[in-house]
Amino acid sequence: MKAVNWDELAELAELAVSRVRASGAEYGDIRILDSEVQTVHGEDRRIAKVRHNRDSGFGVRVLYRGAWGFAASSILSPEEVPRVAELAVEIAKGSAGLVNEPVCLADEPVHRDQVITPRRIDPFSVPLEDKTTLLLDVMEYVHRQPGVVRSRANLWARRDLKLFVSSEGSRLEFDLLATQGDFEATAVYDGRFASRSFSTPHLRTGYELIADANFLAEAPRIAAQAVEKVKAPPVDPGRYDLVLDPEHLSLTIHESCGHPSELDRALGYEANYAGTSFLTPDKRGTFRYGSTHVNLVADNTEPETLAATGYDDDGVTCQKWDIVREGIFVGYCTNRETASKIGEPRSRGSNRADGWGSVPIVRIANIGLEPGAATLNDLIADVKRGIYIEGHGSYSIDQRRYNFQFGGDAFWLIENGRRAHMLRDVIYYGITPEFWGSCDGVADRSHRRRYGFITCGKGQPGQSGWMTHAAAHARFRNVNVIRGQAAS
Amino acid sequence: MTEGSAAAPKLTDRDEFRFLADLVFKRSSGDQTFVALHDQHGGTVRFANNQVIQNVDTRRISFSVTVAFGRRHGTADTTDLTAGSVQDALTRAERLARVAPEDPEYLPPVEPQSYPIAPTSRPETAAAGPSGRLAYARQAIELCRTERLTAAGIVSSAAAAVGVAASNGLFAHEERTEARFSLTAQAGEATGWASAAHRSIDRLAVGERTRFAIDKAKRSIEAKEMPAGRYTVILEAPAVAGLLTWFIWMLDAKAFYKGTSPFSGKLGQQIIDPRLSLKNRPDHPDLLGYGFTSEGLPVKESTWIEAGVLRQLSYDRFTAKERGIDLIATLESPLFSGDESAKADVGDLIRSTARGVLVTTFWYIRPVNPTDLTLTGMTRDGTFLVEDGRITTAVRNFRFHDSPLRVFTEIDAFTVPQEAVTAETGKLLVPAMKIRDFNFSSVTRF
Numbered sequence: 025m026k027a028v029n030w031d032e033l034a035e036l037a038e039l040a041v042s043r044v045r046a047s048g049a050e051y052g053d054i055r056i057l058d059s060e061v062q063t064v065h066g067e068d069r070r071i072a073k074v075r076h077n078r079d080s081g082f083g084v085r086v087l088y089r090g091a092w093g094f095a096a097s098s099i100l101s102p103e104e105v106p107r108v109a110e111l112a113v114e115i116a117k118g119s120a121g122l123v124n125e126p127v128c129l130a131d132e133p134v135h136r137d138q139v140i141t142p143r144r145i146d147p148f149s150v151p152l153e154d155k156t157t158l159l160l161d162v163m164e165y166v167h168r169q170p171g172v173v174r175s176r177a178n179l180w181a182r183r184d185l186k187l188f189v190s191s192e193g194s195r196l197e198f199d200l201l202a203t204q205g206d207f208e209a210t211a212v213y214d215g216r217f218a219s220r221s222f223s224t225p226h227l228r229t230g231y232e233l234i235a236d237a238n239f240l241a242e243a244p245r246i247a248a249q250a251v252e253k254v255k256a257p258p259v260d261p262g263r264y265d266l267v268l269d270p271e272h273l274s275l276t277i278h279e280s281c282g283h284p285s286e287l288d289r290a291l292g293y294e295a296n297y298a299g300t301s302f303l304t305p306d307k308r309g310t311f312r313y314g315s316t317h318v319n320l321v322a323d324n325t326e327p328e329t330l331a332a333t334g335y336d337d338d339g340v341t342c343q344k345w346d347i348v349r350e351g352i353f354v355g356y357c358t359n360r361e362t363a364s365k366i367g368e369p370r371s372r373g374s375n376r377a378d379g380w381g382s383v384p385i386v387r388i389a390n391i392g393l394e395p396g397a398a399t400l401n402d403l404i405a406d407v408k409r410g411i412y413i414e415g416h417g418s419y420s421i422d423q424r425r426y427n428f429q430f431g432g433d434a435f436w437l438i439e440n441g442r443r444a445h446m447l448r449d450v451i452y453y454g455i456t457p458e459f460w461g462s463c464d465g466v467a468d469r470s471h472r473r474r475y476g477f478i479t480c481g482k483g484q485p486g487q488s489g490w491m492t493h494a495a496a497h498a499r500f501r502n503v504n505v506i507r508g509q510a511a512s
Numbered sequence: 513m514t515e516g517s518a519a520a521p522k523l524t525d526r527d528e529f530r531f532l533a534d535l536v537f538k539r540s541s542g543d544q545t546f547v548a549l550h551d552q553h554g555g556t557v558r559f560a561n562n563q564v565i566q567n568v569d570t571r572r573i574s575f576s577v578t579v580a581f582g583r584r585h586g587t588a589d590t591t592d593l594t595a596g597s598v599q600d601a602l603t604r605a606e607r608l609a610r611v612a613p614e615d616p617e618y619l620p621p622v623e624p625q626s627y628p629i630a631p632t633s634r635p636e637t638a639a640a641g642p643s644g645r646l647a648y649a650r651q652a653i654e655l656c657r658t659e660r661l662t663a664a665g666i667v668s669s670a671a672a673a674v675g676v677a678a679s680n681g682l683f684a685h686e687e688r689t690e691a692r693f694s695l696t697a698q699a700g701e702a703t704g705w706a707s708a709a710h711r712s713i714d715r716l717a718v719g720e721r722t723r724f725a726i727d728k729a730k731r732s733i734e735a736k737e738m739p740a741g742r743y744t745v746i747l748e749a750p751a752v753a754g755l756l757t758w759f760i761w762m763l764d765a766k767a768f769y770k771g772t773s774p775f776s777g778k779l780g781q782q783i784i785d786p787r788l789s790l791k792n793r794p795d796h797p798d799l800l801g802y803g804f805t806s807e808g809l810p811v812k813e814s815t816w817i818e819a820g821v822l823r824q825l826s827y828d829r830f831t832a833k834e835r836g837i838d839l840i841a842t843l844e845s846p847l848f849s850g851d852e853s854a855k856a857d858v859g860d861l862i863r864s865t866a867r868g869v870l871v872t873t874f875w876y877i878r879p880v881n882p883t884d885l886t887l888t889g890m891t892r893d894g895t896f897l898v899e900d901g902r903i904t905t906a907v908r909n910f911r912f913h914d915s916p917l918r919v920f921t922e923i924d925a926f927t928v929p930q931e932a933v934t935a936e937t938g939k940l941l942v943p944a945m946k947i948r949d950f951n952f953s954s955v956t957r958f
Contacts, residue, residue, distance in 0.1 A: 068770075074612045076604050077589040078597075081572065094568040098591035111569060115642045119557075119564040122650060152611045160613065173770055210772055216883045217772045293560045295664035295703070296696040297935050299875075302957070381570045420876045420911070422890040427911055427956035429888050431880060451880060451888075453911070453954055484558050484666045484694075485568075506953060508880040510915035 028058065028185045030197050037189035039102060040084045040109035044191050047113040051087040051129060053190040054109070055337060056100065057380040059182060062148060066159035066177040066207075069167060074152065081380040084112040090126020091119035096381040130363040130371050132340050134193040139334030141200050142327055143230030147181035150231045155179050159207075162239045166209040169247035171254070173217075177207035179234060180226075194339040202226055202330065202478070202490070205234045207243065209250040218254035218448060221415065221433055222246045223271070225492065226476040227328045249434055249446070256446040258507050259435070265410035266452060266500045267403050272413050272432050273393060274475035274493035280456040281313075281320050282388035282493070284425040285347050286374075286482075287356040289386075291365060298482045299423025302456070303353055305366050313353040314460030317396055317498075320348040322357060322389035324373060329390045329492035330476045331376070337384035340373035347391055351461070357389045378487040385483050392474075392494035396466030403465050403499045410438035411450055411505065418451065418508065429453040431508060449508040462501045471496035520638055521571055523673035524551040524593070526685040532575070532593065533677035536602055542579035542609060545602075545679040546621045548806065550574040554670025557645045562653050562663050569642055579605040583614040617830040621678035627810045630686065630794060630803040634712040637689035638671035645669055648693065648718045655722045656697050661729055663722075665695035669713045676808040684804040693718050694935070696893060697729040701958055702906065704728025705872060705893030707750065709933040711800065728872060728894035735906040737955060738897065744868035744924070745950040746861045746898065751891075752848070752942045753932035754874040755916040756790075758887055760843055763816070765825035765835070774885040774917060778822050784920035785850075786820035793847040793941075798931055800939050801845035814841035847929060848942040854928045861925055861946045863901040868946070870896040870903060873934055874912070885915045890956065910952035922948040 037054045044052030058080040065073040082105065083096035093116025095108045159177040166175040186198040206223035224237045268276065283289065284301040292300060303311065314320075324331045324342035335341055338360045347355050358368060359375030377384040404412060415433025422428075435450040436443045472494055480489035524532075533547050555569035575598065578587040586608025590601040645667040656663035668691065675685035691713035697704045705728065706721035747755075767773035775783070792814045794801030804810055807829065816824040827840045855861060862870065872894030880886040891909045898904070929941040 070615050070617060071613050072615065072617070073587070074585070074608045075587045075589070076608060078601070078604075079574075079589070079591050081591055083570075091564060092566060094566065096568070096570040096572075098572045098574075100592070115555075115567045115569060118642055118646050119567040122559070122564040122646065122653065124563045125561070152608060156611075156613050174772055212771045218883075291561075292662070292664060292698070293565055295560055295662075295698060296558075296666065296694055296705075381572055383566050383568050385566075418878050418880045418888065420878045420888045420890065422909060422911070422956045422958075423875055423892060424956075424958060426958070427890065427909075427954060429880075429911060429913075429954075449881060451913075455957065484566075485556055485668065504954075506913070508886055510881070510884045510886045510918045510951075 030187060033187045034189060034195065036100065036102065036105050037187060039105045041189055041191050043106050043109040044086050044113060049086045049088040049113060049116060051191055052085060053188060053339065054082055054084045055380055056082040056187045058185045061182045064155045064159060064179045066163050068174055069160065069163045071156045071159060079379065083380045084109045085383060086112040086116040087127055088113060088116035089120040091116050091123040092127065093119055094383040127361050128364050129360040130369060132338065132360060132371065135335060135339060135341065136195045137334065138197040141228040143201050145231040147203050147231040148183065158239060162207050162243045165240060165243035166207065166247040169244065169251060171211040171213060171251040172209045172247050173212050174210040175208065179205045188339055190339050196335050196339060198333060200228065200333055201230060202228050203231060203233045205237060205239065207239060209247040211250040211254045213254040216254055218250060220246050220250035220253055225474050226330060226478050227474065228330060228332065229328050252446045253434060253448055256448045258449045259447045259505060261506045263502050264505045265407045266503050267407065267410060267412045267438065267497060269414040269497055270473035270495040271415050271475045273495040273498060275416050275419055276430060277320065277391055277393060277493045277495060278388065278477060279419060279421045280425060280428050281347065282391050285357050286386045286388060287358045287362040287366065290356065291362060294482065297484050302424045302426050307353055309354055311353045312351055313348045313457050314351045315463045316350045317463050317466055318348055318351050318460050319394035320391055321394055322347050322391045324389050326390060329474060330490040331390045331492065336373045336375045337377050338371060338375040340371045342373050345372055357386055359386050362386060376489065378489065382487045385487065387489040388480065388491045390492045393466060393498060395469040395472050395496040398465045398467050400467050400471055400497045403467060403497055404438055404443065405441040407438045408440055411447065412436045412438055412443055413450065426455050428456060450505060451508040452503050452505045454503055459500060459503065462503065463498055464501055465499040467496035469496065520641065520671065521553055523553060523671065523687065524549060525673065529675040529685050530683065532598065536577055536598065537679040539599065540579055540602055540679065541606055542581055544580045544620045546578040547677050548576045549675040550672060552670055552672040554668065555642055555645060556666050556668035557649045558666045559649050559653060560664040562657055564649065567642060575601065577601045577605040579609040580618060581609050583616065583618040584609050584612045585615060585618055586612050619829050619833065621680055621682050622808050624681040624683065625808060625810050627684055627803045630801055631797065632711065632802050633671065633687040633689045637669050637691050637711065637713040640669040640713045644713060648716065651718050652695050652722045655719065656726060659726050661726055662698040663695060664698065666692065668692045676804065676806065678808065682808045684808050686803050688802055690800060691716055693721065695722055695725045697725040699729045699733055702729050702732035703893045704732060707933050708931065709800065709939045731896065731903065732894055732906040735908045735958065737908045740910065740952045740954050742949040742951055744865060745947050746858065746865060746868055746870045746944065747947060748858055748872050748944050749930040749932035749942050750873040750934045751871045752945055753937045753940045754877045754889065754934055755887065755919060756848055756940065756942055757937040758877060758879065759916045760846060762885060763826045765827040766831045768825050769831065774883060775822060779825065781822060782820045783822045783917060784817065784820045785923045787851045787853060788817065788820055788920065789815065789849055790817035791815050791847045792841065792843045792845055794845045796845060796847060796941065799845035799941060805842055809840055811842050811844065816843060846940045848940065849929045850926045850943055854926055854943060857927055858944045861927065861944060862898050862903065864925065865898045865901060865946065868898045869907065870898050877936060880913065885917050886913065887915065888913050908958060909956045911954045912951060913953035914951040919947055919950065924948055
């Protein structure tokens with residue numbers, strides 16, 4: 025990536041901000057981004073794709089008489105920046121004719137800062153040969169397992185250089201890095217097929233994440249479990265106690281807690297697409313979301329996590345706050361626009377766009393399940409008939425986030441306090457507050473792991489949100505389980 | 513609102529793209545070089561609670577360069593078409609390709625082709641701009657407000673210049689436009705929905721579709737809870753499109769031959785109701801067909817399912833070569849249609865139903881079991897009980913748990929194809945269907 029000259033970019037930014045100020049608009053900002061993404065994709069013992077993407081451009085956001093306008097362009101030039109800024113102003117003026125309740129931004133101090141996310145090894149400096157060799161080796165290891173017929177392996181890294189300048193005087197410089205890797209084995213048996221995968225979390229770290237993950241040591245276990253899974257007996261439908269691992273819980277938390285805690289959803293902004301929320305503002309502070317074991321905390325300050333970027337795309341400082349405290353719903357993810365609508369004096373700093381061409385919207389924060397006091401063995405030991413689930417599988421939830429249904433990547437039957445054998449086709453479903461109400465144990469901090477998402481879909485046009493969900497293993501009692509087959 | 517700064521910028525035309533491509537080919541050290549362009553200008557006005565909440569306009573240029581040395585290949589992208597950035601993309605692609613391992617499945621770019629001239633662009637969409645989109649949004653909001661309902665939705669429009677070219681002489685370029693409208697009308701907790709996509713922004717039928725969503729929302733008030741179980745269902749076209757889309761996504765030929773496809777072993781076999789066929793119709797004026805694929809293959813009409821029999825798979829070029837397939841069929845403009853027994857509309861299906869559930873659309877459809885293509889998802893924005901040939905009440909939303917491979921063999925009746933587009937699908941022409949024993953596995957709270 026080219027060295028960035030922040031002052032040169034700031035001069036371009038000023039061309040936009042000065043136009044916004046001159047227009048009489050009450051607020052405006054510009055984000056200038058230069059992103060690079062490297063993808064190495066392996067499939068069936070070959071490197072199928074090696075790609076390096078450079079994506080640069082800028083977006084100008086204007087608030088005029090309480091109405092938004094936004095314009096963006098990938099042409100970053102002294103001629104294009106003022107043209108786009110004026111277009112954003114014109115669009116905002118047009119919007120103002122269709123606004124009943126003018127936007128009022130919550131106050132935020134002016135910030136001038138530079139944010140660099142942590143890294144030891146720059147993934148873009150690691151020789152490509154090292155990466156392709158690793159992926160070819162891991163696929164080779166996977167295919168040594170009889171019964172495995174397909175493999176997949178990926179390495180991914182993204183770096184964003186971003187300048188945020190607002191008409192209020194904020195100037196923020198960002199150098200944000202994220203890394204991830206994964207692989208998968210698919211086995212066939214008796215006309216069926218099943219996959220088992222291994223994935224590092226997406227984290228704001230360097231290539232040390234991949235080096236520490238030790239793919240080659242994990243590959244034989246993953247391949248063997250793919251075969252064991254495809255040969256495993258199907259689950260008998262019924263009610264089971266579930267013990268869920270941190271990777272699996274990251275998705276459960278994301279779908280059933282993260283999305284309903286987005287205030288824009290609760291206020292109807294997403295009614296046409298992602299949906300609304302059963303966690304309406306009148307429930308804040310009183311609604312029992314889960315058992316007293318359930319403490320869900322948003323923490324956008326924890327280093328290496330995806331939403332820990334110092335500031336959000338409103339220029340608001342990243343923060344830590346409670347979403348669910350001892351089972352009671354207490355807080356939302358907000359931005360400067362929505363915070364004031366529920367009487368909060370300051371945004372929680374959860375307004376993010378997925379690129380220069382997208383307008384920032386409220387996104388789920390790094391919401392994690394606070395650790396408890398148990399061990400994984402404790403949780404399993406107290407289960408007579410249950411299922412232990414690892415990883416992500418099928419997932420679906422209604423648009424108000426009540427009725428969910430999840431699968432997983434791997435399942436083990438628990439009988440009389442011990443893991444017996446693998447199962448296949450396990451699907452569990454429930455209603456969000458009833459499910460979290462059945463949580464009667466969370467493992468301690470030594471079991472805590474962080475997993476994240478970079479493909480959280482929301483907004484129109486669609487955007488991908490990034491956030492991390494940390495958790496330790498947790499137990500849920502008496503959950504409905506069905507068999508994932510058409511005839512069931 | 514004036515259109516001064518909002519005037520549509522000029523997109524990269526055919527000659528400019530050819531100039532750019534030739535420049536890259538001249539400078540490339542690769543054995544083969546392939547370039548792709550996507551230069552798009554468009555925007556979306558988004559509304560909720562009867563007011564505009566977002567109003568965006570974006571110009572994005574994407575240009576990619578793929579270089580191959582023998583079977584080693586690498587790709588680099590840029591959003592900047594200045595000479596220095598294009599050269600930088602070429603240099604990055606060359607650097608990747610030099611050190612990438614040999615890919616046994618790499619094939620050189622396709623040979624030069626002739627392409628059909630597809631009606632992919634409409635000037636009224638390219639010229640619509642923020643004010644054109646806003647006018648349609650205003651129409652939808654005002655209709656909802658008049659009915660004391662709350663509107664949430666979008667109006668979007670975009671024009672794009674799309675091109676592919678290769679150092680072997682392959683060259684294709686065309687302009688494409690697309691407009692979308694989607695509306696959720698809300699009557700308190702009750703919702704009704706409608707959606708449209710078309711090459712022409714003036715063919716979105718905003719007024720008609722808004723009134724459709726309003727009617728659904730009004731009928732959805734005071735939904736009653738019914739138990740989960742197997743029901744006769746009437747799936748409106750968007751609900752069928754949701755199931756068919758996953759069906760189409762799973763037609764991958766490589767997975768088929770590796771035994772990791774729900775269709776493995778079923779080519780040439782009857783897999784769905786024999787009255788139904790699935791074709792690709794890139795020339796259909798109400799679909800979003802185009803002239804060529806991202807690899808430069810010409811898009812042609814093709815038959816995928818004929819009288820219920822699976823006739824076609826989705827081939828990558830390597831698998832096609834391996835299997836001796838000369839013509840690679842594509843399915844970006846699906847027309848799913850039935851025989852002469854098709855009914856005129858959903859009303860006919862309702863009138864012939866003694867007891868069943870009418871489903872407007874599905875939401876959050878995801879695979880459950882890749883072997884038998886079991887899917888799950890929720891009904892959304894208008895679910896009703898039908899009794900004695902008429903809608904009697906709204907019902908709470910169900911979760912389904914079933915496979916289109918089974919569902920499309922349990923068809924009692926169907927309509928002629930209708931336009932369908934959802935938040936999770938592209939645009940298709942599909943029939944509404946009456947299905948026997950559809951599996952609703954659970955119920956939600958609204």
